[in-house]
Amino acid sequence: xxxxxxxxxxxxxxxxxxxxxxxxxxxxxxxxxxxxxxxxxxxxxxxxxxxxxxxxxxxxxxxxxxxxxxxxxxxxxxxxxxxxxxxxxxxxxxxxxxxxxxxxxxxxxxxxxxxxxxxxxxxxxxxxxxxxxxxxxxxxxxxxxxxxxxxxxxxx
Numbered sequence: 001x002x003x004x005x006x007x008x009x010x011x012x013x014x015x016x017x018x019x020x021x022x023x024x025x026x027x028x029x030x031x032x033x034x035x036x037x038x039x040x041x042x043x044x045x046x047x048x049x050x051x052x053x054x055x056x057x058x059x060x061x062x063x064x065x066x067x068x069x070x071x072x073x074x075x076x077x078x079x080x081x082x083x084x085x086x087x088x089x090x091x092x093x094x095x096x097x098x099x100x101x102x103x104x105x106x107x108x109x110x111x112x113x114x115x116x117x118x119x120x121x122x123x124x125x126x127x128x129x130x131x132x133x134x135x136x137x138x139x140x141x142x143x144x145x146x147x148x149x150x151x152x153x154x155x156x
Contacts (some may be wrong), residue, residue, distance in 0.1 A: 007145070008082070011075040014095070014131040019126040022065065027110065028120050034098035039109065040065045052108035067102040067118050071131065072096065078138075085146045092139040099132045 029036040035046040042060035062113045078091045106125070 004023065005141070006104075006116045007088075007138040008079050010134045010141065011079045014134040014138070015075040016070050017127040017131040017134070018068055018075075020124055021131075022068040022072055022094055024034065024124045026125045027104070027122050028101055029115060029117050030120075040106075063107050064102070064109055067098060067105060071098050071128070074098065075135065075138075077133075085142060085149075088142050089146075095135050095137075096132060099128050103128050109129040121123060139151055 026036050027038045028046075029038060029043070036043040039048050040061065042062075042065075051146050074091055074095045078088055078095070081088045081091065106128070110121070110125075
C-alpha cells in the first residue's frame with residue numbers, strides 16, 4: 001500500500017520554482033557605463049552595442065546554473081520514487097543541501113563579483129526559499145505516510 005498525495009504536489013512546486021530560478025532574470029546591476037542582467041547563467045550586458053561598446057556575456061556563472069538545474073531535477077525524480085520511502089526522504093535531504101549551497105553561491109555571485117555595486121534583486125531570486133519550504137513540507141508528508149503505513153502493518 002502506497003500513499004502519495006500532497007508530497008507530489010509539493011515536490012512539483014519545488015521543481016517549478018527552481019526551473020523559474022534557472023531560466024529567468026535574478027536581478028540587474030547598474031554600472032557607470034552599462035547595465036548587467038544577472039541570471040543563473042551569468043551576467044549579460046543589456047542593450048545594443050554602439051560605438052565600440054561591449055556586448056554579450058560579461059561573466060558566466062556555470063556553478064550557479066549547474067546547481068539550479070540539479071535543484072530542479074532532483075524533486076522531479078523524487079516524485080516517482082513513491083514506493084521507496086527511505087530513498088525519497090534521503091533525496092529530500094539532498095535537495096535541501098543543494099538548495100542551501102545554491103543560496104550561498106547566488107549570494108556570492110550577486111554581492112561579491114562586482115565590488116561597489118549592488119544588485120537590484122528580482123522576485124525570482126526568492127525561488128530557492130520557496131522551494132526549500134516546499135521540500136521541507138514534502139519531507140514531513142513522506143514521513144507521515146511512512147508512519148501511517150507502519151501503523152496499518154502492525155494492525156494486520
